[in-house]
Amino acid sequence: MPQLEYSSPSTADDAVRALAAAGGSAKVLAGGTDLLVQLRSGRIRPSVIVDLKRIAGAVGIREEAGAFVIGAATPGAVLGEHAALSKAWPGVVEAANLIGSTQVQGRATLAGNLCNASPAADSVPAMIAAGATCVVVGPKGRREIPVEQVPKGPGETSLAPDEFLLEIRLPPRPPRSADAYLRLIPRTEMDIAVVGAGVSLTLDAEGVITAARVALGAVAPTVILVPEAGAALVGSRLGDQALEKLDAAAKAAARPISDKRGTVDYRTNIAGVLARRAATIAYQRAESRA
Amino acid sequence: MTDVMDRPALRVVGERPIRPDGVDKVTGRAQFGADFNLPGMLVGKIKRSPHAHAKIVSIDTRKAKALAGVKAVVTAADFPDLASEEVEAGEAAGNLRDLSMNCMARDKALYEGHAVAAVAATSAAVADEALALIEVVYEVLPHVIDVEAAMAPDAPVLHEGLFTKGVEPKPTAPSNIAAVNKLGRGDLAEGFAQADVIVEARYTTKAVHQGYIEPHACIAQYGQDGQCLVWCSSQGQFMVRTYCAKILDLEAADIRVIPSEIGGGFGGKTTVYLEPLAIALSRQSGFPVKMVMTRDEVFRATGPTSGAVVEVKLGAKRDGTITAADVVLKYQAGAFPGSPVGAGSMTALACYDIANAAITGYDVVTNSPKVAAYRAPGAPISAFGMESAVDELARKLGMDPIAIREKNGVVSGVKAVYGPTLRDIAYKDTLEAIKSHPHYSIPLGPNQGRGLAAGFWFNIGGESTAAVRINDDGSAVVATGNPDIGGSRASMAMMAAEVLGLPIDQVRPVVADTASIGFSMLTGGSRVTFATGMAVVEAAKKVVEDLKQRAAQMWEVPADKVAWENGAAVCLDPEKPAAKPLSIAAIAARAGRTGGPITAEVGLNAQGAGPGFAVHLCDVEIDPETGHVTVLRYTAAQDVGKAIHPSYVEGQIQGGVAQGVGWALNEEYIFDAEGRMENPGFLDYRVPVASDLPMIDAILVETAPNPRHPFGAKGVGEVPIVPPLAAVANAVRDALGLRLTDLPLSPPRIRAALDARAK
Incomplete structure (x- = not known):
């Protein structure tokens, strides 16, 4: 008869020990909104569940020299209620708050969304566009890596079995910067992205884009950063030409599959549409910041 | 029946009181199918076919039976091999043999998710392990799901014994086309010859599920004396009793079905999936067995409605008069015959008075779950084709979409294309x-x-029973045999309150089990407020007559000197000027001395929906x-x-x-x-x-x-x-x-x- 052990360490080191002891058969629990569903469906059969919520700093948001540090088990609802975070990173917060439903928002986390490694994860394109990094803890200590280095393929991350993600860091924000995230779903909520697009921009005093990052979801085995799409915007005021170049770059980067949620053609086209629309929203937000 | 209608004003009917089941439902107290538990209860689970079409070569259950904690394992061998027999159950009519084989595959699995075995064990984990230990050897066969592909002459045949009904001469080769039905009138060629404008198109719909939130769930307890109790969520406790009795060859009297609250049905709970299996597992194990489907099982193994092809050709004169309509309907039935193409055919042109019309319907078996009723079964599909075609016709004629429907719409006295006069x-x-x-x-x-x-x-109307009982304080109970899927408890209580003259909050409606009320056809066909409502009104009227009799006794006047006004008996006898009106409470308080309990049960077969x-x-x-x-x-x-x-x-x-x-x-x-x-x-x-x-x-x-x-x-x-x-x-x-x-x-x-x- 299969047994399931529950562990709730109070330090990161204890968590690493618990993971190491399980020899690859452990699962990390943050909000659990993916984990518990997978457990119930029988898709995963871990021997141990290591709950992060009792580790100091795992739940909550702190500001460090203009950066935001978000604990791995911080629920989406807490992000949405954090005024300073929502002002600095509206795109990351709106992406996180699109996950699931109001009830799910009470638990679902950025770190969990990232480590679930779905190519359609809503918060991940926004975090990648934002240039977010994450702090990974393991037996050899801590390392900080860009968010885009975490997912390796559907359901697969670059983390070792005895490593876990402790926190996510959003970098300090230059003035006149803003981000946005959009996704296409057939419904209006409680759905999964057919395509997602995150855009983060910085403008100079004249409204010229000086930095741009664009990331796309659900058009490749992982969420992808599209440097060509960002480059298409830099130096422009987001005129029609820049938007056309962005659209083309996003479409060129997309390498989706046809499945029950959409066709290759559809997803490719929508990648361009959403990149344009998200860029437009991000630009308006950045412009409105004096 | 005109006396009630002639009342100058209604007190309760047409008002909007709070529904009697509302508080239970919003507070979570309502007991749905999965909410019942019994001591010693086992968990029942189903082994399902992973193949859309496969011959079952063998099933070996020995390892599963040997597993500690497994108390029963059943396969088709544990159910009688029934003869083909049509059962009449209103909208839920079907073939008994098909119904049995849909609950448990016999010889062949006909769709992915088709049940091939079931176990009862001491826990869900043991039951899952047991399912994995059941060894089924399949010979996978080519499958067909698309309706037109299934109709093709070279399509894989689901049933070697299925010969198309409704064609002459009788076919000699089996086919997936279970039946062809034709309706119509007039002369189609003549109708199209009269037309100035013709539109023609082919429309398609996909299979869709009712999407009720509550999955199928039941508990069965088979006693040593052969008496069986079943708690379940369904649209008809009597339907469940009949089907279980037939599938398991039991006496109806030995099965008592207790309806739970129902979390949505929309037609999808007008048949059985779990209940016969739960009874068989309980019989074999000697323990109560609870079975609850997962959402995955609901989608894979219970009936959606048909995916279909609808071909419509319409002809009209310049003034908008539709002169001819030719409609062809091809409906998926799923694994066994019985798509709603008949109702789809009859409703297709029912809004229109068209002189020349033909409707041809094909009922086609496919390797997908057997379809179940879904809200106006068949009609939305044919209406999608017809109403789209009428829209195109109006555009071609430059007519307003309401004007073209006014021009051709049916009125009272018109004979519908499908037969009756409206x-x-x-x-x-x-x-x-x-x-x-x-x-x-x-x-x-x-x-x-x-x-x-x-x-x-x-x-529809049909058979219903209702009982109205007066409590000792003058309040009332209305019992019916129809699960409440659409607010019917409220309407039953309101109609009884109206006739009795009681405030609505003094009338409590209950949905009774199969041993506690007379037979009622299931909740479906939009029949309950009409048909069961008639039984309620008849029962309430009988109670009023009884109350008048009791008042007459109390006043010592002839019964014809008592009237019923505003919920009280009024003495009309001029020789008793002091007799004050007697409320129901006053009469009920003396019921013991005037003939005992005041109660009436009425069964009827309502006509004229x-x-x-x-x-x-x-x-x-x-x-x-x-x-x-x-x-x-x-x-x-x-x-x-x-x-x-x-x-x-x-x-x-x-x-x-x-x-x-x-x-x-x-x-x-x-x-x-x-x-x-x-x-x-x-x-x-x-x-x-x-x-x-x-x-x-x-x-x-x-x-x-x-x-x-x-x-x-x-x-x-x-x-x-x-x-x-x-x-x-x-x-x-x-x-x-x-x-x-x-x-x-x-x-x-x-x-x-x-x-x-x-x-």
């Missing part, structure tokens, strides 16, 4: 209600469109870049006879529209190349969520009360799902300037159509 109908008033609604003239913006469609549903007509108006806005459709406005007018509880009639209309919009826009069964369902969950089987819908404005047309019902009620629950598919599709056509004929109108499909036009 009486006491208000179809044209329903059209008028939409025409005069502000929605019809609101200007549309860019990328917006407006669509109109009509719909018809028969509604009035058909329902609906006219829906829908506005959409389309995002031309993404293909996403937003429903901006929706107005639904319906010929309801008389609304007993208007809020719940409006609720029925809004619910039917919501389901119809889902059918039109996003819902569909998606199968992979092996015939396995790819979207067996609410993430990828997309029913609309609340934010997908505007406020749906429901207009109750009460200009033609049903004279066969004491308060004029017609069935209201089904016709609201008939027009939405076409109303949405016609609105999309209006917005795009392009007709899409294949449902669902999902964003990828709309974008692809726009891209194709741009090329």
Whole structure:
């Protein structure tokens, strides 16, 4: 008869020990909104569940020299209620708050969304566009890596079995910067992205884009950063030409599959549409910041 | 039956009291199918076929039976091999042998998810392990799911013994076409010869599920004396009893079915899946067995409604008179015969008075779950084709969509294409209600469109029992045998309160088990408020007569000197001027001395259900870049006879529209190349969520009360799902300037159509 052990360490080191002891058969629990569903469906059969919520700093948001540090088990609802975070990173917060439903928002986390490694994860394109990094803890200590280095393929991350993600860091924000995230779903909520697009921009005093990052979801085995799409915007005021170049770059980067949620053609086209629309929203937000 | 209708005013009927089951439902106290538990209960689970079509070579259950904690394992060998026999159960009619083989595959698995064995064990984990230990050897066969592919001469044959009914000469080779039915009148060739304008198109719909939130669930307890108790969620406890008795060869008297609260059915709970298996497992193990489906099982193994092809050809004169209609309907039945193509055929042209018409319906078996009833079974599909075609015809003629329907619409006294003469109908008033609604003239913006469609549903009556009992304090109980899926407890209590003259909060409605009330056909066909309502009114009237008798005794006057007014007996005898009116409470307090308990039970077979007509108006806005459709406005007018509880009639209309919009826009069964369902969950089987819908404005047309019902009620629950598919599709056509004929109108499909036009 299969047994399931529950562990709730109070330090990161204890968590690493618990993971190491399980020899690859452990699962990390943050909000659990993916984990518990997978457990119930029988898709995963871990021997141990290591709950992060009792580790100091795992739940909550702190500001460090203009950066935001978000604990791995911080629920989406807490992000949405954090005024300073929502002002600095509206795109990351709106992406996180699109996950699931109001009830799910009470638990679902950025770190969990990232480590679930779905190519359609809503918060991940926004975090990648934002240039977010994450702090990974393991037996050899801590390392900080860009968010885009975490997912390796559907359901697969670059983390070792005895490593876990402790926190996510959003970098300090230059003035006149803003981000946005959009996704296409057939419904209006409680759905999964057919395509997602995150855009983060910085403008100079004249409204010229000086930095741009664009990331796309659900058009490749992982969420992808599209440097060509960002480059298409830099130096422009987001005129029609820049938007056309962005659209083309996003479409060129997309390498989706046809499945029950959409066709290759559809997803490719929508990648361009959403990149344009998200860029437009991000630009308006950045412009409105004096 | 005219005495009640002649009352000058109604006190309760037509009001909007709080539903008697409301508090339980919003507080979570209501007991649904999975909420019952018994001491010593085992967990029952089902082993299902992973193949869409396969011969079952062998099933070895020995390892599963040997596992500690496993108390019973059953396969088809534990059920009698029944003869082919049609069972009459109203909308749930079916073939007994097919029903048994749908519950448990015999020789062949006919769809992915088809049950091949079941276990009962001491825990869910043990049951899962036991399922994995059951060894089934399959010989996988080619499968066919698409309806037209299944009709092809070289298609894999599901049933070697199935020969098409309704064709002459009788076929000599088996076929997946179970039956061909034809309806019609006049001379089609002559009708098209008279036409100035002809439209012709082929429309398709996908299989869709009812999407009830509560999965199927039951507990069965088989006693040492052969007496069996079943608690379950269904649309008819008597249906469950009959089917279980037949499938297991038990006496009906030995099975008592106790209905739980029902968390949605929409027709999908008019048959059995779990109950016969739970009884068989309980019989073998000696313990109560509980079975609860997962959502995955609900999608893979219970009945959706048909995916279909609808071909419509219409001819009309320049003035809009439709001279001919030729309709061909091809409906998936799933694994066994019995698609709703018959009802689809009969309703297809029921809104129109057309002289020359032909409807041909094909009932086609496919390697997908056997279809079950779904709200106005068959009608939304044929209406999608017909109402889309009428929209195209109106465009070609330059006519307003209401004008063409007024020109050809049925009125009382007209003989419908499907046979009967329609009486006491208000179809044209329903059209008028939409025409005069502000929605019809609101200007549309860019990328917006407006669509109109009509719909018809028969509604049925049938056998029902109701009991009205007066309590010792003068309050009353109304017991019926119909699970409440649409607010019927409220309407039963209201009709009884109206006749008795009691306040509504002194009448408690209950849904009784099969041993506690007389037979009632299941809740379906929009029959309960009509038919069971008639039984309630008859029982309440009997109680009133009894109360008058008791009052006469108390006053010592002849019974004909007592009248019933405002819930009290009034003495009409001039020799008793001091006799004050006697309330029900006063009479009930003395019941012991005037003849004992005051109670009446009435069983009847209600005839004369009035058909329902609906006219829906829908506005959409389309995002031309993404293909996403937003429903901006929706107005639904319906010929309801008389609304007993208007809020719940409006609720029925809004619910039917919501389901119809889902059918039109996003819902569909998606199968992979092996015939396995790819979207067996609410993430990828997309029913609309609340934010997908505007406020749906429901207009109750009460200009033609049903004279066969004491308060004029017609069935209201089904016709609201008939027009939405076409109303949405016609609105999309209006917005795009392009007709899409294949449902669902999902964003990828709309974008692809726009891209194709741009090329």
